[in-house]
Amino acid sequence: MGPHLRYAVILAGLALAAAPVQAQLSGHNLKGDFGLRSGTQPDPGFYVSPMFLSFDADTLRNRDGDSIGIDPERRAGLDARAYALVLSYVTDFTLLGAHVGFMAAPSFTNNNLEIPVLDFESRTDTGFADLYVQPFVLGWHAPRADVTVGLGVFAPTGRYEPGASDNVGLGMWSYEVFAGTTLYLDEEKSWSLATTAFYETHGKKKDTDVRAGDILTLEGGLGKSFLDGALSVGVAYYAQWKLTDDDLGLRFELPGGPLLGKHRVYGFGPELTVPIASKTKLFALVNGRFFWETGARTTVEGTTLLITATVPIPSLAIN
Numbered sequence: 517m518g519p520h521l522r523y524a525v526i527l528a529g530l531a532l533a534a535a536p537v538q539a540q541l542s543g544h545n546l547k548g549d550f551g552l553r554s555g556t557q558p559d560p561g562f563y564v565s566p567m568f569l570s571f572d573a574d575t576l577r578n579r580d581g582d583s584i585g586i587d588p589e590r591r592a593g594l595d596a597r598a599y600a601l602v603l604s605y606v607t608d609f610t611l612l613g614a615h616v617g618f619m620a621a622p623s624f625t626n627n628n629l630e631i632p633v634l635d636f637e638s639r640t641d642t643g644f645a646d647l648y649v650q651p652f653v654l655g656w657h658a659p660r661a662d663v664t665v666g667l668g669v670f671a672p673t674g675r676y677e678p679g680a681s682d683n684v685g686l687g688m689w690s691y692e693v694f695a696g697t698t699l700y701l702d703e704e705k706s707w708s709l710a711t712t713a714f715y716e717t718h719g720k721k722k723d724t725d726v727r728a729g730d731i732l733t734l735e736g737g738l739g740k741s742f743l744d745g746a747l748s749v750g751v752a753y754y755a756q757w758k759l760t761d762d763d764l765g766l767r768f769e770l771p772g773g774p775l776l777g778k779h780r781v782y783g784f785g786p787e788l789t790v791p792i793a794s795k796t797k798l799f800a801l802v803n804g805r806f807f808w809e810t811g812a813r814t815t816v817e818g819t820t821l822l823i824t825a826t827v828p829i830p831s832l833a834i835n
Contacts, residue, residue, distance in 0.1 A: 541726070541728035541729070543686075543716050543728055543758075544648070544670040544690040544692075544716065545692065545731060545733045546569070548805060550696070551752040551805055552738070552748055552750045552789075553708055553739070554696050555661075555662050555712050555736070556655070556662040556698045557653065558604070558617075559606065562603075563602075563603075563827065563828055563829070564827045564829060565602035567598075567601070567822065568821075568823045568824075569597065569600075569820065570820070570821045571596040571597075571820050572594070572819055573816040575818065576817075577813060577815065578814060579813055579814050581811070594816050596626070597627070598624065600621050601623075602619065602620075603621070604618070604619040605617060605619070606653075606655065613656060614656045615654070615655050616652070616654060618653065620649045621647070621649075623645045623647075623648070625640075625674075626641055626642040626643070626684070627640055642684075643674065643675050644673060644674055644684070645674040645684050647673045648668060649668070649671065650668050650669075652666055661697055661699050663695075663697045666693075666695075667691070668692040668693075668714070669689070669692075670690035670692075672685050672689060677722075678721065678722065678723050678724055686721070688718050688719050688721045690716055690717065690728075691717050691718075692714050694712055694713060695713055696713065697710065697712075698710040705741070706741050706742070707738075707739070708740075709736070709738050710738075711735070712734070712736055713732065713733070713734050714733040714734075715731075716731040717730050724765060726763065729759065729778065731756060731759065732756070732759050734756075736752070737750050737751055737752035737753055739752075739787065746791040746793070749788050750786075751785070752786070753782070753784045753785075754782070755782045755783075756779075758778035758779045758780065759778065760778075779812075779815040780813045780814075781810075781812040781813070781817065782810050782811040783807035783808065783820065784808060784810070785806045785807040785820075787803070787804070788804050789802070789803045792825075794834075797832065798832040798833075798834055800826060800827045801825070801826045802823070802824070802825045803822075803823070803826065804821075804823050805820075806819065806820070806821050806822075807819060
């Protein structure tokens, strides 16, 4: 296989209203959607990537990391499913030595949330979620490193009404800037170490003065590739922190400051990418990731499964 196959499956960030519901206000960034080569942009071309996500949590943790609950037999639970179609295009046009790319990710989601200690339950049918677009992405390729930088926008296209229990959108615009790098640890570029940072800010929620705080998310992994990068295996990770307090639109300060600490959570797990190919063409790369969460504060803690098939159009020739 030629050098054009030396990229990992890129799981584009989604506007996912089914992202884990938090004791604080949720942001849009989907944890774990970038993996082993998060700082690598695919070679020029058009890619279609159907994606499935499943998130399951049975623990809600407070600001000290303690599980919240009165009856140990009735733990907080969240089951979320999302389905997306990631459409990405990397052009032949270069700017400052980098290829320019674009991406859009329409998605559908549903979720079931139960918090017995708060006597709260919410169940939603599958619906069109908020739309994620990357209008501008730059990607550089060096002999021992790749670099990406770009902008992302989340549009409030999903159903949302303040106070409703069946929302599938977050009712707000969100904006993020991101930058990442994939470092190759050997001359053959078979061992890689990657990290991408996303900084997310938010507008006010629909018909309110409520605004979610800023969020920082890191995603990446350490991996080993084979078959010129088409087959890879490794350990992926994510880490997320709320950096600023939520603005609830109140005209007074609560004694002692905010009632809840800023949320954080970490996730680690295996990642595997396998090619679907004939002797002469690559038809798709199928990627799977599984994360166990740990270290959660002021949010739910659970497991995440992501499965994506990245299909180049047209199929890539194998040299």
